[in-house]
Amino acid sequence: EPEVTQTPSHQVTQMGQEVILRCVPISNHLYFYWYRQILGQKVEFLVSFYNNEISEKSEIFDDQFSVERPDGSNFTLKIRSTKLEDSAMYFCASSAEGSGGYTFGSGTRLTVV
Amino acid sequence: GEDVEQSLFLSVREGDSSVINCTYTDSSSTYLYWYKQEPGAGLQLLTYIFSNMDMKQDQRLTVLLNKKDKHLSLRIADTQTGDSAIYFCAESSTNNNDMRFGAGTRLTVKP
Numbered sequence: 001e002p003e004v005t006q007t008p009s010h011q012v013t014q015m016g017q018e019v020i021l022r023c024v025p026i027s028n029h030l031y032f033y034w035y036r037q038i039l040g041q042k043v044e045f046l047v048s049f050y051n052n053e054i055s056e057k058s059e060i061f062d063d064q065f066s067v068e069r070p071d072g073s074n075f076t077l078k079i080r081s082t083k084l085e086d087s088a089m090y091f092c093a094s095s096a097e098g099s100g101g102y103t104f105g106s107g108t109r110l111t112v113v
Numbered sequence: 114g115e116d117v118e119q120s121l122f123l124s125v126r127e128g129d130s131s132v133i134n135c136t137y138t139d140s141s142s143t144y145l146y147w148y149k150q151e152p153g154a155g156l157q158l159l160t161y162i163f164s165n166m167d168m169k170q171d172q173r174l175t176v177l178l179n180k181k182d183k184h185l186s187l188r189i190a191d192t193q194t195g196d197s198a199i200y201f202c203a204e205s206s207t208n209n210n211d212m213r214f215g216a217g218t219r220l221t222v223k224p
Contacts, residue, residue, distance in 0.1 A: 043201065045211035056211055091156060102212065106155035
């Protein structure tokens with residue numbers, strides 16, 4: 001069964017450093033998403049991406065965040081200057097259509113120290 | 114804002130049925146989902162239902178939707194210890210393409 005692949009599975013970074021979280025969506029999917037889950041809290045929407053541009057973003061997705069699809073397979077989330085409160089599990093997802101049938105990756109656990 | 118609510122804990126005995134409930138507030142919700150999260154793992158889509166459906170059955174899983182009351186439930190028949198996980202209810206609408214999740218229900222299955 002097709003999977004969404006995320007790397008790395010764990011990342012520890014120092015406050016103020018930049019991190020790039022990587023995702024390989026399912027190959028024939030057109031919509032891409034990033035969600036995050038702070039420990040013990042709800043899964044929260046960050047951003048959706050379609051046709052090489054951001055289609056929607058939440059209040060969480062401020063100027064320190066950016067997304068990119070640098071080639072035909074990867075979808076990345078960059079956090080420019082990490083803060084302690086960015087520590088969370090970050091999930092990438094993709095879907096063939098704009099809603100319904102999202103497939104999530106297994107997540108990247110980001111720890112900011 | 115729109116919200117999705119779930120009870121936080123459910124404990125059942127192996128072999129019993131589990132029923133996990135969810136309520137939502139967005140009347141324009143089009144799709145409603147159930148995801149399973151095992152410890153340290155990602156979100157596994159179990160099933161989803163369109164808002165014009167009342168029920169969907171898939172092997173041991175039965176989803177019931179009461180659109181009038183904005184109530185969604187997931188029934189797991191013959192619950193096994195391997196079903197122990199956190200179950201998330203989520204919804205999305207055609208107005209936007211993000212999803213809103215509940216806080217998750219931790220299901221514990223006792224032998």
